[in-house]
Structure formats: structure tokens, C-alpha cells
Amino acid sequence: xxxxxxxxxxxxxxxxxxxxxxxxxxxxxxxxxxxxxxxxxxxxxxxxxxxxxxxxxxxxxxxxxxxxxxxxxxxxxxxxxxxxxxxxxxxxxxxxxxxxxxxxxxxxxxxxxxxxxxxxxxxxxxxxxxxxxxxxxxxxxxxxxxxxxxxxxxxxxxxxxxxxxxxxxxxxxxxxxxxxxxxxxxxxxxxxxxxxxxxxxxxxxxxxxxxxxxxxxxxxxxxxxxxxxxxxxxxxxxxxxxxxxxxxxxxxxxxxxxxxxxxxxxxxxxxxxxxxxxxxxxxxxxxxxxxxxxxxxxxxxxxxxxxxxxxxxxxxxxxxxxxxxxxxxxxxxxxxxxxxxxxxxxxxxxxxxxxxxxxxxxxxxxxxxxxxxxxxxxxxxxxxxxxxxxxxxxxxxxxxxxxxxxxxxxxxxxxxxxxxxxxxxxxxxxxxxxxxxxxxxxxxxxxxxxxxxxxxxxxxxxxxxxxxxxxxxxxxxxxxxxxxxxxxxxxxxxxxxxxxxxxxxxxxxxxxxxxxxxxxxxxxxxxxxxxxxxxxxxxxxxxxxxxxxxxxxxxxxxxxxxxxxxxxxxxxxxxxxxxxxxxxxxxxxxxxxxxxxxxxxxxxxxxxxxxxxxxxxxxxxxxxxxxxxxxxxxxxxxxxxxxxxxxxxxxxxxxxxxxxxxxxxxxxxxxxxxxxxxxxxxxxxxxxxxxxxxxxxxxxxxxxxxxxxxxxxxxxxxxxxxxxxxxxxxxxxxxxxxxxxxxxxxxxxxxxxxxxxxxxxxxxxxxxxxxxxxxxxxxxxxxxxxxxxxxxxxxxxxxxx
RNA sequence: GCCGGUGUGGCGGAAUAGGCAGACGCACAGGACUUAAAAUCCUGCGAUCCAUAAAAUCGUACCGGUUCGACCCCGGUCACCGGCACCA
Numbered sequence: 001x002x003x004x005x006x007x008x009x010x011x012x013x014x015x016x017x018x019x020x021x022x023x024x025x026x027x028x029x030x031x032x033x034x035x036x037x038x039x040x041x042x043x044x045x046x047x048x049x050x051x052x053x054x055x056x057x058x059x060x061x062x063x064x065x066x067x068x069x070x071x072x073x074x075x076x077x078x079x080x081x082x083x084x085x086x087x088x089x090x091x092x093x094x095x096x097x098x099x100x101x102x103x104x105x106x107x108x109x110x111x112x113x114x115x116x117x118x119x120x121x122x123x124x125x126x127x128x129x130x131x132x133x134x135x136x137x138x139x140x141x142x143x144x145x146x147x148x149x150x151x152x153x154x155x156x157x158x159x160x161x162x163x164x165x166x167x168x169x170x171x172x173x174x175x176x177x178x179x180x181x182x183x184x185x186x187x188x189x190x191x192x193x194x195x196x197x198x199x200x201x202x203x204x205x206x207x208x209x210x211x212x213x214x215x216x217x218x219x220x221x222x223x224x225x226x227x228x229x230x231x232x233x234x235x236x237x238x239x240x241x242x243x244x245x246x247x248x249x250x251x252x253x254x255x256x257x258x259x260x261x262x263x264x265x266x267x268x269x270x271x272x273x274x275x276x277x278x279x280x281x282x283x284x285x286x287x288x289x290x291x292x293x294x295x296x297x298x299x300x301x302x303x304x305x306x307x308x309x310x311x312x313x314x315x316x317x318x319x320x321x322x323x324x325x326x327x328x329x330x331x332x333x334x335x336x337x338x339x340x341x342x343x344x345x346x347x348x349x350x351x352x353x354x355x356x357x358x359x360x361x362x363x364x365x366x367x368x369x370x371x372x373x374x375x376x377x378x379x380x381x382x383x384x385x386x387x388x389x390x391x392x393x394x395x396x397x398x399x400x401x402x403x404x405x406x407x408x409x410x411x412x413x414x415x416x417x418x419x420x421x422x423x424x425x426x427x428x429x430x431x432x433x434x435x436x437x438x439x440x441x442x443x444x445x446x447x448x449x450x451x452x453x454x455x456x457x458x459x460x461x462x463x464x465x466x467x468x469x470x471x472x473x474x475x476x477x478x479x480x481x482x483x484x485x486x487x488x489x490x491x492x493x494x495x496x497x498x499x500x501x502x503x504x505x506x507x508x509x510x511x512x513x514x515x516x517x518x519x520x521x522x523x524x525x526x527x528x529x530x531x532x533x534x535x536x537x538x539x540x541x542x543x544x545x546x547x548x549x550x551x552x553x554x555x556x557x558x559x560x561x562x563x564x565x566x567x568x569x570x571x572x573x574x575x576x577x578x579x580x581x582x583x584x585x586x587x588x589x590x591x592x593x594x595x596x597x598x599x600x601x602x603x604x605x606x607x608x609x610x611x612x613x614x615x616x617x618x619x620x621x622x623x624x625x626x627x628x629x630x631x632x633x634x635x636x637x638x639x640x641x642x643x644x645x646x647x648x649x650x651x652x653x654x655x656x657x658x659x660x661x662x663x664x665x666x667x668x669x670x671x672x673x674x675x676x677x678x679x680x681x682x683x684x685x686x687x688x689x690x691x692x693x694x695x696x697x698x699x700x701x702x703x704x705x706x707x708x709x710x711x712x713x714x715x716x717x718x719x720x721x722x723x724x725x726x727x728x729x730x731x732x733x734x735x736x737x738x739x740x741x742x743x744x745x746x747x748x749x750x751x752x753x754x755x756x757x758x759x760x761x762x763x764x765x766x767x768x769x770x771x772x773x774x775x776x777x778x779x780x781x782x783x784x785x786x787x788x789x790x791x792x793x794x795x796x797x798x799x800x801x
Numbered sequence: 802g803c804c805g806g807u808g809u810g811g812c813g814g815a816a817u818a819g820g821c822a823g824a825c826g827c828a829c830a831g832g833a834c835u836u837a838a839a840a841u842c843c844u845g846c847g848a849u850c851c852a853u854a855a856a857a858u859c860g861u862a863c864c865g866g867u868u869c870g871a872c873c874c875c876g877g878u879c880a881c882c883g884g885c886a887c888c889a
Contacts, residue, residue, distance in 0.1 A: 213805055220804060223888065245889060258889090301887085325887095332888045339889090345802090346887055414888050534883075571883095608826070610814055614807080615882080622813060625826050631841090672815065675825035682825090685842095744821040749870045751821060789869055795820040799869050 003634035005598030009708040013115055021724050022062075022117040026508070026520050028071035034524050035062045036503055036563070038532035038540075039077040039124075041495075042103035043084055047110040048580070049588045049606070049618065054531045054569045056603045056705075057612060057670060059116045061529060063704035064665050066117075067728040073524060074117055075506040077124035078104050082495045086426040090458045096426045100127055110591060114599045115707050117724075122509045126498030131505060132428040133449035134515040135497050138547060139420075140431055140442050141554055147193045150440070153419055157185035157464050164423040164464045184287075185464060189421035190430060190491065194546045198222050198413040201545055209565040211613075214537045221538045223414025228398050230407035232257060232338065234269075235310040235319055241265060244333030244412055247343065248401065249375075249393035251315045252382040253361035254338040255351065257322045258303065261286040262330040266306075274307040279324060286326040301327055301350045313338075314406040315397075316383070325350065333412055345371045362390055418543065420494060425458045425467040427492030435479035435486040444480050450488075466490045500544040501551070503527050503562060515556070522558050530563040537568065567668060570614040572606070577617045588618055600706035601627040607670035607705060629678055630709055633702065636684060636695065637713055643691040652738055653683055654694060658731035661701045670705070677702055692717070697729045737793075745770050746797040747779045755796075763790050770796055 016022060035058045040051060062074040080100045089096040104125065111118070124131055142148045155164045160180025164187070175182055194201075202222055205215050227246035234241055241257060259265055261283040270276050282304045303325030310319050327346055328337055341351035341358040348371035351358050358367055361382045365372020375390040384400075385393040401407035421430070431443045431450045443450060453474045461469050468474060468490035479486040501515065507524040508516035532540070541563075548562040573579060574586025581587065593602045605626040610616035646654045657680045664673035680698060684690045690698075696719060703710040703723050714723040737759050743766060745753040753775040757766050767790060770776055776798075783800035790796045 216805065217884075220885080225888075227889080243889080247889080327887045327889095329888070334889095337889045344889070346889080349887095412888080538884085608813090616813070619813065619827070621827050628841095629826085635841095671813095672825080675815075678825055742821090746820085746870070749868095754821080787869055789820090791820060795870085797820080797869050 001634075001637070003631050003709070005600060005630075005709070006595075008712045009113070009115060009594075009599050012708045012711045013112060015711075015722075016115075016117070016724070017120075019722075020121070021722070022066075022072075022074070022119050023121060024071055024073040024119045026523055030069055030071040032073065032524060033062075033065045033070040034073045034503075034527045034529075035065070036075070036506075036527045036530045038536060039079050039499070039502060040107065041079050041082055041084075042100065042107045044088055044099070044103055046103075046106050047590050049590050049593070049602075050572045050580075052114055052590060052602060053572060053606045053609075053612075054533070055111070055114070055116055056606055057569065057668070058529065058531050059118075059603075060607070060665055060670065060704040063117055063707065063724070064662075064728060066724070067700065067703070067726060069727070073122075073506065074119060075122040075124075075509075076111065076116070076118040076120070077122075077502060077506070078107070078126065079495065079499045079502070080104065080125055080127040081427050081493075081498060083424070083426075086424060086458055089426070095454075096458065097127065100125075113591075113594050114603065117707070122506050124502055124505050124509050126428075126502065127426075129449040129451050130512070132498065134505065135428050135493065135501070136431045136448050136450060137445060137515065138501060138551070139428075139493065139497070140445065140448075141556075142192060142550060143432065143440075143442055145550075145554065147196065147550065148420065149191055149193070150188050151191045151417075152186050153189045153191070154184040154186050155189070155423070155464070156182050158182050164460065187421070187423070187464070189419055190489075192418040192420050192546075194418045194542070195413060195415055197546050197549055198224070198415050199411075200549060201415075201542060204545075204549075204561055208561060208563070210563075211567055214534075214541070214566055214568060217537050218542060221415065221542065225412050225414075227410055227412065228394075228401065228407050229334070229410040230314065230338065230401060232311040232314055235312055241311055241322070241336055242334045243336045243338045244410060245338055247340065247390075247394070248397040248407070249379060249382075249385065249388075249390050250340040250343045250361050251313065251338065251397065252379075252385075253340040253342045253359045254313055254316075254320065255341060255357045255359060256320050256339045257311050257336060258325050258328045258339050258347075258350070259322060259336040260328040260330040261324050261326055263324070263335045265309075265336075266324065269306075269309055272308050275304070278304050279306060282324060301325065301346070301353050303327075303350065303354070305354075314401075314404070321356075323350075323354070331416065332414065341371065342367045343371055343373055345373060347371070418496075418546075420497070421491035422494050423460050423464055423466045424492050425452070425455060425460075427494065428497055429468070430489040430491055430493060432489045433477055433479060433486040434489065435482060435484055437484050438479055438481045438486075440489075441479055441481050441486065452492075466492060468492070496540065496543050499540060500547040503530075503544075504548075504551075504557065518558075521556075526559050526564040527562060529565045529567070531567045531569060533571075534568045537566075541566070567613070569612055570610075570616060572609070573615055573617045575618045575620065580618075586618075593623070597623060597627045598630070598708075600630055600709050604630065604674060604706055608674045610671060612668045612670055629674075629681070630706060632681060632685065633706075633709060634713065636681065636690060636698075637716060639684070639688060640690050640692060640695045640717060643693075645691060645693050646697075647687075647691055647694065650683060650687070650694060651735055653680060654697060655731045655733075655736045658697065658701065658729050659733075659736065662728070662731070665704065674705060677705075699723060700726060700729055741793060743770070743793075744795050745773070745776055746795065747776070748799055749797060752776065752779055759793075763792065766790060766792075766796065770798070 037054050037058050062072045065072045085096050085099050089099050157164055158175040158180050160178045202219055202224060205218060225246050227244060228248045229242060229244050231240035231242050266279060273279055303323045306322045309322050311322050312319055339347040341347040342360045343362055359381060360367045361380060362372060362377035363380050364377035377390055379385045379388050379393045385396055388396060398409050429450045429452055432440050433443060435441050453471060455467050455471060458467055460467055475488040475490055477486050477488055504516050508520035511517055544562060551557045552560050576586050578584060605623045608626055657676050660676040661673045699710045699714055711723050739759055740756050741759050743755050743757055744751055745755055753773050755770050755773050757769050767788060780800060785798060786801050787799040
């Protein structure tokens with residue numbers, strides 16, 4: 001019989017749909033398991049072969065968990081707001097909603113063709129007003145708790161398109177689309193205070209089962225650094241210049257100070273700075289530079305001395321000059337630093353260029369050659385902390401500064417607040433109005449969702465405002481508090497908003513009263529396993545952990561963290577080993593693979609392609625190999641006999657394979673799970689016959705990976721019900737060892753022989769059998785045995801002289 | 802520059818509480834079936850030595866160390882991939 005994958009796959013997909021086979025009820029006697037994959041952005045290109053890799057992986061986990069008796073929630077939805085859709089809409093004059101609806105329909109049919117066990121009754125779409133009602137609601141709570149505020153913030157602005165651009169749209173300093181000049185334009189934007197959660201976002205990683213590199217990248221991104229804030233007085237003024245430093249132990253080595261070009265000190269003392277023209281010119285120069293240019297010239301230090309202004313080192317009393325330079329950032333610390341050239345590379349470089357003194361205050365390096373930045377040293381030239389180790393000196397210095405009230409211990413984070421405004425149409429409207437009298441006011445929750453109005457043109461306005469700013473009939477309104485004149489916020493939310501809480505909506509997707517009911521939130525609790533790309537391990541994960549913690553604080557969710565476990569998959573490259581792209585012509589279309597080889601083959605192949613966490617190149621030959629495997633599985637049907645149980649000679653292999661597949665699926669090692677099933681299949685065909693129970697077990701083990709073919713064979717063989725409803729097989733450790741085991745024998749660490757012993761033989765008996773072996777005898781002849789090592793059941797090594 | 806990751810046959814990759822390196826698959830070669838081809842099945846497949854086989858020797862990026870024993874642990878070097886860019 002022929003393996004007609006196309007017919008089989010369509011048949012079973014229809015059966016699963018009709019029977020709601022994978023529906024997850026919100027109450028159950030079974031233990032719950034929540035498996036989550038990142039919902040896709042439904043782009044116009046349709047599904048990419050990269051998508052099925054993580055989806056298949058967690059589909060396998062979900063299907064297996066169901067067979068193991070869990071009530072499994074495995075949902076899917078659409079992260080559908082976003083720039084490409086908006087740009088497509090602008091270009092083709094089609095409403096973004098229409099574009100989105102079409103794209104979702106296409107994506108959905110493609111996903112269905114792959115046989116995923118999603119609970120489609122829980123599908124969510126971030127652009128659906130019923131969904132974004134709650135995105136807006138969460139924003140309002142943040143606003144009410146003072147965690148949303150307005151701030152001047154620079155955006156990338158294309159001078160040709162007259163549009164604000166996202167960072168990824170700026171390529172080499174010019175607009176990605178038109179090549180026009182991109183400048184930084186300051187705009188008043190909504191910000192979210194994620195920095196208030198910085199410490200908790202670090203601390204709470206502790207109890208989570210995230211792969212290590214995800215944890216480290218989160219920690220690095222938040223970037224905690226411990227140090228001190230110190231006030232340097234300004235000579236002749238009753239004023240201070242405050243700096244942040246992680247190295248208060250080096251303060252005696254501070255020979256000058258540097259402030260950022262935007263530092264307010266400059267304006268404050270502009271009349272006393274004798275070279276104010278040069279200073280302002282430098283500032284202007286720095287402001288003109290884009291981030292791109294600033295990083296391009298990262299190496300070469302520039303700056304201007306503030307003539308007429310000096311600072312006083314509060315510890316040594318020394319009078320030191322003050323410079324401005326763009327290597328000091330206004331956005332970190334206090335925007336000013338104490339420069340210790342002997343022990344900081346950037347200060348060293350700057351001091352060399354401007355001929356400033358370099359004083360060594362920590363021994364251990366060679367300051368003729370470069371800065372000594374290590375804390376493995378002892379203080380010298382440092383008055384009362386001389387002789388102390390760096391780390392001790394830090395504590396001592398902070399103590400003294402706190403006594404003298406000139407400084408204190410301080411923790412800083414690299415993490416910045418989240419810029420939450422976008423000057424775009426295709427996003428959630430921000431549900432606030434600005435009242436002439438009351439300022440920013442939240443719209444009443446009863447008015448949510450605040451829906452996007454229909455507009456003629458999705459193009460942003462000439463001055464970079466959102467298209468909504470062209471619609472007075474929409475933005476003109478009254479203040480909910482005083483009834484006076486007010487205007488709506490015309491900025492919309494970033495794409496990150498909808499994806500920050502979607503896992504909660506899946507728990508209770510049709511609720512009109514709340515983002516999800518308390519019962520549902522409590523029942524489903526944390527996501528048990530969340531898999532997604534490495535590109536989302538910083539921002540998306542951080543943003544959604546932040547929102548979750550906020551929702552916990554206001555009593556909406558019962559858990560402190562959203563995701564108990566996080567794993568990441570590697571990318572799939574083109575067969576030439578480079579990233580798939582249209583221009584290289586190495587893009588593989590999943591629809592064609594499904595048509596030519598079947599969904600089960602695609603699933604099996606994507607799991608067999610290599611280590612799940614690493615990138616792997618596409619290989620059509622290897623894909624054919626997987627098809628061949630499934631062909632052979634299908635033909636296995638021909639050699640199934642009516643015998644029950646496992647046959648004697650395969651019993652050990654059966655139990656070993658069950659264990660291997662069970663553990664490998666839990667451990668993300670799908671490639672070796674499939675290899676084990678291939679080996680078992682080889683054992684069956686070598687033998688020429690399979691018992692009914694061996695076949696049954698084999699089908700269940702393969703089912704999560706290749707669900708259609710296994711359902712079909714299950715039915716053909718007349719097993720009860722559907723394979724999707726059976727129990728996962730168990731293995732018995734005691735049946736996993738052969739009666740006779742082969743022990744490799746090494747002489748002086750080199751493999752020389754193999755000896756068969758009974759599995760029950762004790763160590764002495766094994767050693768005796770080893771020494772009886774003819775080959776071994778030859779090696780021992782005329783030598784003295786120095787040492788004998790026997791690792792039971794594993795290996796034996798004899799050291800001779 | 803910093804952080805993270807990875808280096809194993811012709812290729813994708815197995816094997817780490819330190820214990821038979823190369824499972825499984827691909828490609829390739831030979832054979833069977835066939836009028837023939839495809840498909841399928843069988844056999845071989847790290848390198849050197851060799852008529853062949855056995856045996857032996859060498860082999861997990863490179864150099865060195867620890868150990869009875871190292872792909873695995875330690876020290877150093879190199880290459881590639883990803884992320885971040887002056888974070889005081």
C-alpha cells in the first residue's frame with residue numbers, strides 16, 4: 001500500500017477539528033500544563049520554514065504531555081500590529097485591518113496544514129478591539145499608579161519621508177526606504193517606568209528555569225552597577241557637581257572631571273565660562289551626531305575644557321579642571337564623572353590626548369603602558385586608605401563620605417525607561433486625553449476599548465505626528481473630569497504592548513469583564529514552558545515580565561513571574577549556510593515542502609535537522625531521508641503479527657527506546673529521540689516481524705512527532721479509539737539490561753579487547769574473565785600488573801609495567 | 802573592545818557525574834531486483850599502512866597540564882557565529 005500523506009493528513013486534520021481533540025477546558029481533574037510558543041507576526045510573506053521549528057517542538061511536548069495525562073493548554077494567536085502591515089497599507093492603499101485579516105487567514109491555513117494541536121478556540125489577535133481593550137486597560141492602570149509619564153525623547157526622523165522611524169529602519173544612518181537623511185528629533189513621548197522594577201527583574205530570575213544565556217543576557221541588559229554618588233564642590237561657589245563612580249577607592253587619583261555636553265551646569269554658569277563659544281560649538285556638534293556617528297568615532301576622544309570653572313576634590317581638597325566630552329552620557333548616572341586616568345581606560349585615553357596628569361593610586365599595573373582597571377591591587381598615594389585592598393578601600397571611602405555628608409552608596413542600572421509612544425496609525429490608541437485645565441487624564445474604563453478611527457491616509461503627518469493627529473473629529477473631545485476642552489493623545493502603543501500579556505488572555509480569551517477571570521488565572525498559573533527566539537530574550541521577555549510584576553502588584557495576577565521555563569531555538573539557514581533571503585534565492589517555502597513531502601516529513605525533518613538550540617542549514621537530501629523513514633514506518637504495517645507483548649529479543653531495546661524518547665523530548669533533544677526511533681525501526685525490519693504491542697508502542701512514541709501517519713496506522717491496525725487519546729508507554733528499568741554484557745578492556749588506557757560477562761557477575765568474577773581472555777593474556781604476558789580499574793558494567797582498565 | 806555561544810568524518814550531527822569517539826541520517830561506492838531507469842533492498846564507508854584482511858599507528862581547532870583513562874576538567878592560543886557598543 002502506498003503512503004498517501006496528502007490524503008492522510010487532510011483526513012486527520014479534519015477529524016481533530018470536528019472532535020475538538022485538543023481543546024483544553026478551564027477545569028479538569030487532570031494536572032494542568034501550559035505550553036507556549038511566541039505568536040507570530042502575520043506578515044504578507046506567509047509562513048517561513050523557521051516558524052515550524054519551535055512550533056513543532058512544543059507541539060511534540062504538548063502532545064506527549066496529553067498522553068501522559070495532563071490537561072494541556074497550547075494556544076496560538078497573532079501579534080498583528082506593526083510597521084510592515086502599515087507600510088504595505090500605505091503603499092497599496094488597503095486598510096491595515098484588511099491586510100491583517102488576509103494575512104492571518106493565510107497563516108492560519110498554513111499552520112493547520114502542519115497538524116499542530118493548538119486549541120484554536122482560544123485564538124487571540126492583538127488588533128482586535130476586544131483584545132486591545134485590555135492592553136489599553138493595563139496601560140491605564142500603569143498611568144494611574146504613576147508608572148507612565150511624558151518625557152522629551154529623541155526619535156529618528158527621516159527628512160525626506162517626514163516620518164519617525166524605528167531603529168531597525170535606520171540603516172547606516174540613512175532611511176531604509178528612501179535613503180534620505182535621518183536626524184534626531186526631540187519629541188514628547190510616553191515612557192513606562194520599567195526601571196522601578198530593575199532590581200526585582202534581576203532578583204526573581206533566581207527561581208526560574210531559564211536557559212543560562214537568557215538569564216545572563218537579561219542581567220547584562222539591566223546592567224546593575226554598585227558604587228557611590230559623590231559631590232565635588234565647584235571652586236568659589238556654594239554649589240556641587242555630583243558624580244557616580246564604581247571606584248571611590250581611586251578618588252585620590254582623580255585629576256579632572258568630565259561632564260556630558262548636555263549637562264545643565266553649562267547653562268547655569270555660561271556667563272563665567274570664558275570660552276563659552278567653544279563649549280557651545282562643541283555641544284552643537286555633539287547634538288548633530290546621530291547615534292550611528294557617535295559610535296563610529298567611538299575610539300577618538302574629543303572635548304573642550306571649561307575655562308573659568310574648577311572643581312574641588314572633596315577628599316584630597318585638590319583643585320581640578322572640568323571638561324565636556326561626548327564620551328560622558330547624560331542618560332547614565334549623573335551625566336558627570338570624576339576622571340581617574342590611571343585606572344580607567346577612557347579617562348586614560350582622554351588624559352593622554354589632553355596632556356593631563358595621571359596619578360597611580362592602585363598598585364599592580366604599569367601606568368606608563370595603560371590604565372590598570374583591576375580591583376586586585378592595594379591603595380597607594382591615597383592618604384588614609386593607603387595599604388588597603390581596593391575592595392576594602394571602597395567600603396572605607398563610602399563610610400567616610402557618608403560621615404562627611406559628601407557622598408553615599410549608590411546603585412545604578414543601564415536599563416532605561418521604556419519609550420512607549422509611536423507616531424503611527426497601526427497600533428493601540430493610548431487612552432488618555434489632555435485637558436487644558438486638568439492636564440493628562442485617563443478616559444473612563446467604561447469607554448474602553450478606545451478604537452482606532454477609520455482614516456483616509458495612514459501616512460504620518462509632515463511634522464512626524466501620527467496620522468491620528470490629522471483627525472480633529474477624533475482627537476477633539478471633552479475632559480472626563482471637568483468637562484472642559486481636551487484633546488486625545490494621538491500617539492499609539494508599540495508592538496511590544498500587545499505581546500507583553502497575551503499569554504494571560506489565552507487563559508480566558510473571550511472574557512468581556514476582565515483580561516481573564518481570577519479562576520482562569522489561578523488555574524493556569526504560570527506558563528510551564530515558553531519557547532521563543534533568542535532575539536526576544538531581552539526586550540520582549542523583560543517587558544512582559546515587567547507588566548506581569550505590575551499586574552501582580554495591583555492584585556490582578558496570582559504569580560510573580562509569567563514564565564516558569566524558557567528555552568530558545570536556533571535559526572534555520574538556507575542550504576548554502578547563510579540566512580534565508582529573497583535576494584540570495586535560498587528561501588524554502590513550507591507550503592511546497594508540505595505538498596511534496598507531507599507535513600509529517602517536514603515536522604520530523606525540522607526536529608531531526610540538528611541540535612534544537614543551534615542554527616542549522618536546510619538540506620533537501622536530509623528531508624528526503626526523513627520521508628524515507630516515514631515510508632518505511634508505513635510499510636511496517638505489512639509485517640505486524642498478531643502476537644501480544646514484546647518479543648524476547650527486542651524487550652530490552654523496547655524499554656530502552658521508551659526511556660530514551662521520553663527523556664529526550666523533555667530535554668529538547670528531538671534529534672536523538674528520532675534517531676532512537678529510526679534505530680528501533682531498523683531492528684524491526686532486520687528481524688522481519690513486529691508484534692502488535694511493539695507496533696503499538698512504536699506508534700505512540702512517534703505520534704507527537706508525526707501525528708497524522710501514526711493516527712492512520714493506528715486506525716488501520718484496528719487499535720481502540722484515536723491514538724491522540726491513549727496513554728504514553730512506560731518503561732521498566734529492570735528490563736533494560738541484556739543478560740550478557742560486553743565489557744571493553746583497556747591495557748594502559750588503550751582499548752585492546754572486549755569480554756562478555758553475565759550482567760550479574762561481581763567485580764572479581766569480571767576481572768577473572770578479563771584475565772582469561774586470550775588477547776588480554778597476550779598483553780599481560782611478561783608484564784607486572786600495577787593497577788586494575790573496573791567500572792561496573794562500563795569498562796575495565798589494567799595498568800601494566 | 803566587552804558579553805554569550807560554537808569548533809568532532811565528504812556533510813547534518815551523536816557521545817560529557819571523565820569510561821568503546823563518529824549513534825542516527827545524508828552523500829558516495831559496489832551489488833540485488835528491472836528490458837532499462839526511478840523506487841526499494843543488501844554491503845561498505847575517519848585517516849595512514851596494506852593486494853586484501855587482521856593487526857598496528859594517528860585522529861574531536863591549536864599548544865600544554867591533571868588522570869589508570871580527556872571531545873568532556875584546568876591554563877593558554879586561534880577561528881567562526883550572535884548580541885551590545887564609551888554605562889563611569
